[in-house]
Every structure is written in structure tokens, then in C-alpha cells.
Amino acid sequence: xxxxxxxxxxxxxxxxxxxxxxxxxxxxxxxHGDPMxxxxxxxxLFAATLFFLAGEALYHDEPxxxxxxxYYDDPTKAGILISLAWAVIGMGMGVWVAAQLAWPDLRxxxxxxxxxxxxxxxxxxxxxxxxGNALIATSFHVMQRTSRARLAGHxxxxxxxxxxxxxxxxxxxxxxxxxxxxxxxxxxxxxxDLWLVVVWVVYFVLYVRTLARRNEPHIYVANWYxxxxxxxxxxxxxxxxxxxxxxxxxxKSYSAFAGVQDAMTQWWYGHNAVAFFLTAGFLGMxxxxxxxxxxxxxxSYRLSILSFWGIVFFYIWAGxxxxxxxxxxQWAQTLGMTFSVMLLVPSxxxxxxxxxxxxxxxxxxxxxxxLRFMMMAAVFYGLSTFEGSxxxxxxxxxxxxxxxWTVGHVHAGAMGWVALITFGxxxxxxxxxxxxxxxxxxxxVEWHFWLALAGTVIYIxxxxxxxxxxxxxxxxxxxxxxxxxxFLETMLAMYPYYVARVIxxxxxxxxxxxxAFNVVMTIRNVGYRAPQIDxxxxxxxxxxxxxxxx
Amino acid sequence: MELTYEWTSAFAKSFGLIYLMVLSLGITxxxxxxxxxxRFDRAAKSVLDDEEGPCR
Numbered sequence: 001x002x003x004x005x006x007x008x009x010x011x012x013x014x015x016x017x018x019x020x021x022x023x024x025x026x027x028x029x030x031x032h033g034d035p036m037x038x039x040x041x042x043x044x045l046f047a048a049t050l051f052f053l054a055g056e057a058l059y060h061d062e063p064x065x066x067x068x069x070x071y072y073d074d075p076t077k078a079g080i081l082i083s084l085a086w087a088v089i090g091m092g093m094g095v096w097v098a099a100q101l102a103w104p105d106l107r108x109x110x111x112x113x114x115x116x117x118x119x120x121x122x123x124x125x126x127x128x129x130x131x132g133n134a135l136i137a138t139s140f141h142v143m144q145r146t147s148r149a150r151l152a153g154h155x156x157x158x159x160x161x162x163x164x165x166x167x168x169x170x171x172x173x174x175x176x177x178x179x180x181x182x183x184x185x186x187x188x189x190x191x192x193d194l195w196l197v198v199v200w201v202v203y204f205v206l207y208v209r210t211l212a213r214r215n216e217p218h219i220y221v222a223n224w225y226x227x228x229x230x231x232x233x234x235x236x237x238x239x240x241x242x243x244x245x246x247x248x249x250x251x252k253s254y255s256a257f258a259g260v261q262d263a264m265t266q267w268w269y270g271h272n273a274v275a276f277f278l279t280a281g282f283l284g285m286x287x288x289x290x291x292x293x294x295x296x297x298x299x300s301y302r303l304s305i306l307s308f309w310g311i312v313f314f315y316i317w318a319g320x321x322x323x324x325x326x327x328x329x330q331w332a333q334t335l336g337m338t339f340s341v342m343l344l345v346p347s348x349x350x351x352x353x354x355x356x357x358x359x360x361x362x363x364x365x366x367x368x369x370x371l372r373f374m375m376m377a378a379v380f381y382g383l384s385t386f387e388g389s390x391x392x393x394x395x396x397x398x399x400x401x402x403x404x405w406t407v408g409h410v411h412a413g414a415m416g417w418v419a420l421i422t423f424g425x426x427x428x429x430x431x432x433x434x435x436x437x438x439x440x441x442x443x444x445v446e447w448h449f450w451l452a453l454a455g456t457v458i459y460i461x462x463x464x465x466x467x468x469x470x471x472x473x474x475x476x477x478x479x480x481x482x483x484x485x486x487f488l489e490t491m492l493a494m495y496p497y498y499v500a501r502v503i504x505x506x507x508x509x510x511x512x513x514x515x516a517f518n519v520v521m522t523i524r525n526v527g528y529r530a531p532q533i534d535x536x537x538x539x540x541x542x543x544x545x546x547x548x549x550x
Numbered sequence: 551m552e553l554t555y556e557w558t559s560a561f562a563k564s565f566g567l568i569y570l571m572v573l574s575l576g577i578t579x580x581x582x583x584x585x586x587x588x589r590f591d592r593a594a595k596s597v598l599d600d601e602e603g604p605c606r
Binding site: 216291297302305 | 580598
């Protein structure tokens with residue numbers, strides 16, 4: 001892939017990776033004897049590998065083809081493959097930690113394999129590794145197509161993709177060594193956070209520069225969602241990670257906030273990570289790949305604009321519902337609760353818009369598992385946003401909070417919505433990207449769909465049962481006013497559900513492994529399809545696609 | 551100026567309210583502005599026919 005870059009681009013790739021390697025070495029020296037030192041060596045190894053890859057390419061000729069005649073898809077391809085690798089790692093970790101909860105001996109008595117260290121590897125692995133890479137890869141694909149313009153640059157997309165993965169590796173390896181700043185979804189320490197800011201700013205600039213080159217009068221709605229994802233995640237990340245390092249040679253920092261302000265900042269970040277990382281970006285995927293695969297334009301474009309602004313402006317206020325019955329002032333809790341309930345309107349508008357788009361294409365949903373992935377994702381999006389609004393109500397929260405119901409809700413969103421829309425998009429985009437006739441095996445796609453759906457349903461039902469049982473046992477009093485159940489009794493009551501969760505999660509993991517296998521086999525074994533027009537213009541619905549120049 | 555509950559709540563009830571109302575009205579008007587219909591329709595259909603290559 002490096003040989004597709006010009007000599008000047010190869011040199012700038014060498015320059016950047018050289019700088020990062022030097023920074024890694026400095027970290028290794030400064031952090032000697034601390035986990036930060038190990039991170040320095042990882043950074044050095046990562047950057048040095050890229051340095052030599054780019055350097056080796058200098059021995060080859062420059063590309064001769066006219067690069068402006070086609071889209072630049074190499075970073076997208078790499079991103080899709082990396083995303084699938086993280087899916088297997090992250091979901092595998094999830095199954096492991098779920099099994100540890102049912103059978104604690106599976107920790108094998110090591111420090112690095114304790115639940116507290118493996119769990120963030122699972123959450124970061126699936127959210128940032130799998131979801132983040134899929135978002136970056138698909139955003140590169142969607143922004144070029146909808147703008148009918150090439151990516152603005154050849155080195156910066158690689159910098160964004162590989163830089164982000166360096167962050168993911170630093171994060172995951174840090175957790176295993178015990179590095180954490182104890183903030184949910186923002187565990188990595190100060191140097192990783194600073195690095196992510198650099199990567200993210202480059203990502204934003206790349207996106208805006210590509211949109212500026214666009215050859216369409218209107219910016220298609222999917223781009224708005226991707227832009228909201230990039231911009232707001234940058235703001236959230238910077239504010240929540242404001243911290244002072246204890247020393248420049250160690251992985252330890254102190255937050256700029258304290259007490260309830262720290263909690264509020266964290267959950268403003270945490271909930272908007274759900275909103276703008278796990279919702280807005282994936283809605284961008286939905287608004288592009290679902291119409292594409294269904295061969296029908298989105299049901300109501302106007303509704304998609306309304307729900308976009310609704311989601312953006314309501315979500316940002318909803319975070320305080322994570323802090324019901326805490327030291328946070330009551331009015332701030334009520335504010336979060338109110339906005340969470342209001343959020344149901346734009347959320348269901350988006351889910352409804354997606355499902356209405358399929359009206360008239362239900363025969364395709366029946367026969368095409370790829371489209372069914374996206375349909376089911378929209379259904380789970382509707383379900384989990386309803387559940388979320390409901391759980392944010394203070395009275396409901398008094399039962400659900402701190403129980404497994406929350407875990408079930410998160411997974412209804414993460415497995416049912418985020419993962420299903422991502423797999424649907426991957427199955428749509430892989431044959432297009434690699435110019436293949438079709439996926440290697442549609443039967444495997446079908447198997448994946450049913451495994452994923454069965455896994456998700458088993459998982460969330462297990463957690464509903466477990467969570468409500470747990471919540472009710474915690475609030476049951478005896479006649480004399482003491483708690484009726486000890487903590488251990490609630491643990492024993494949860495055991496069967498924990499076993500069920502392992503089964504559900506395993507089914508989902510098997511599906512992800514099938515997806516990775518299917519994609520690799522598609523790239524290696526399926527025949528080439530002529531690239532001129534790889535999209536069928538004759539729609540079965542009798543609506544011929546309208547050419548760009550009307 | 552001290553950041554008290556009274557001040558914050560007065561700010562939210564005045565500026566916050568107006569800003570959210572104006573914004574939602576503005577977006578609704580934009581989304582349903584009749585002459586923009588064609589542009590939106592074209593944008594919605596444009597994704598179905600975009601694989602031929604970049605214009606630049």
C-alpha cells in the first residue's frame with residue numbers, strides 16, 4: 001500500500017513516524033521503571049515499523065496511474081480489517097470477563113488477568129478498537145462518495161487510522177499493567193490522552209478539507225453525523241481529561257476537577273461518549289449504507305435533519321441521569337432526566353425513518369441478511385433508546401442503578417445497535433471496496449446474523465432478569481426494618497443469569513469470528529468485478545437512480 | 551459575579567430557554583422550507599449513484 005504514495009508522501013510518512021519513534025524513546029527513558037517506560041518502547045516499536053515500511057517503499061517506483069480518477073480507499077480497507085481484528089479481541093475479552101463473573105477461578109491468579117484490568121480491555125476494545133476503527137474507515141468511504149471528492153491528502157488518513165490504533169494499543173496494554181485514571185471509557189493516562197488530541201484534530205481537519213472539495217451543493221446528512229461525532233468527541237475528550245501529571249516520567253495524573261464536579265464532568269463525558277461515539281457516528285453509517293443496500297433513498301430527508309439537531313442538542317444535557325441520588329444537586333439530576341426523556345423523540349424519529357425506508361423493500365430484508373443486519377440494528381436502536389429514556393427517570397433508576405439492568409441496557413445498544421449496524425455496513429462495503437462480485441459466503445452472513453441476534457437476545461434477557469432480581473433483593477426489608485438479603489445471597493441469585501450471559505456473549509463472538517473469516521476469504525477467493533460502475537443502477541423497486549448531473 | 555443556584559437557574563430559564571426555542575424553530579423552518587425540497591430530494595437520491603469515481 002505504501003507504493004501507492006508518491007516519493008514526497010513516503011518521505012513525510014517517514015518523517016512523522018521518525019518523530020513519533022523519537023518521542024517513544026524519550027518516553028521510554030523518562031518513564032524507566034514505570035508502565036510509561038513500557039509504553040515508550042511500544043510506541044518506539046510501532047513507529048519504527050512504520051518508518052521502515054515507508055523507507056522500504058522508497059526503493060520502488062512512484063505510482064503511474066492517475067490517482068485523481070479514483071477514490072482513495074487504502075486506509076478504509078486497512079481500517080475495516082483492523083476493526084474486525086479488534087472485534088474478535090474485544091468480544092473475546094468480554095466473554096472472558098463474563099465467564100470470570102460466573103466462575104471466578106478463570107482469573108488464574110494473575111494480577112494482569114483480574115476482572116478490574118480485563119474489563120476496560122473489553123470496553124475499550126469493542127468501543128474504540130472495533131467501533132472506532134469502523135467509524136474512521138467508513139467515514140473515509142462515506143465522505144468521499146457523498147462529496148464525490150477524493151480524500152484531501154494521502155498521509156493524513158494513515159496518520160489518523162494508525163495514530164488512533166497506537167492510542168488503542170497504549171490503552172489496552174496499560175490496563176493490563178494497571179494504568180488507569182479511573183474514569184469510565186476515559187481510563188488511559190495523560191500521555192495517551194494528549195496523543196489522541198493530536199490524532200483527532202488531524203481527523204477533523206481532514207474531514208473538513210475533504211468536504212471543502214465536495215462537488216455536491218448539499219452536504220449529505222451522513223456527513224453531519226460523522227462531523228458531530230468527530231467534533232463533539234474532541235470537546236468531550238479534552239475537557240474530561242484535563243489533568244495535571246504527577247510527574248513527566250510516570251503514568252499518573254490528577255484530574256482538574258474534584259468531588260461532585262469531577263463526577264458530573266465524567267458523566268457528561270460518559271453519556272456523550274454513548275451519544276456521539278456510539279450513536280451519532282453509527283447513525284452516519286445507517287444513513288448511508290441502509291439506503292445504499294436497500295436501493296431506496298431515505299424515507300424522509302427532512303426528518304433526518306430534524307432528528308440530527310434534536311439528538312445533538314438534547315444528548316449534551318442528559319449525562320446527569322447517571323448521578324441520581326448522589327451529591328449532585330437535585331435540579332441538575334432533574335435536568336438530565338428531562339432531557340433524557342425528550343431524547344426519545346429524535347431517537348425514534350431516526351429509527352422510524354430507517355424502518356420506513358425499508359417499506360417496499362421488505363422482500364430484500366427477507367432474502368438479504370446484510371440488509372437484515374441494518375434493519376435489526378434500527379429496531380434495537382429504537383428499543384434501547386426507549387429503555388434508556390425510561391431508566392433515566394429517577395424512580396425507575398432507583399431500581400435499576402448499580403444493577404445488571406444497566407449492563408443489559410448498554411449491551412442492547414452496543415450489540416443490538418452498534419455492532420449490528422457495523423457488521424451490516426461492513427458486509428455492504430467490503431465487496432465494493434475490494435471490487436469483488438459478492439461476499440465469499442452469504443450462508444455465513446446468514447449464520448452470523450442469527451448467531452448475533454440470538455446472542456444479543458439471550459444476553460439482554462439474562463441481564464434484565466439478573467438486574468431486576470438484584471434491584472428488588474437490595475430494597476427488600478424485613479418487618480423489623482433491616483435488609484432481608486445479604487450481598488452474598490444476591491450473588492447466588494445472579495449466578496444462573498451470569499452463565500446465560502456467557503452463552504449469549506459466546507454466540508455473538510462466534511458470529512464476529514465468522515465475519516472476520518468471511519471478509520478475509522472474500523478478499524482472497526472471490527472474483528474481480530469491473531470497477532467502472534460497481535453499483536447496480538437498475539433498481540428492482542422501479543426507481544432508476546438519478547445521475548448526479550440532473 | 552458569583553455562580554449561585556439562583557443565577558444559573560435564571561440564566562437557564564431566560565437565555566437557555568430562548569436559545570433552545572429559537573434553535574428548534576430555526577431548524578424546523580430550515581428542514582421544511584418549501585424551496586429546499588428539491589435540494590433535499592436530490593441529496594437523498596445522490597447516495598444511490600456515487601460509485602463511478604470522484605469528480606476531483
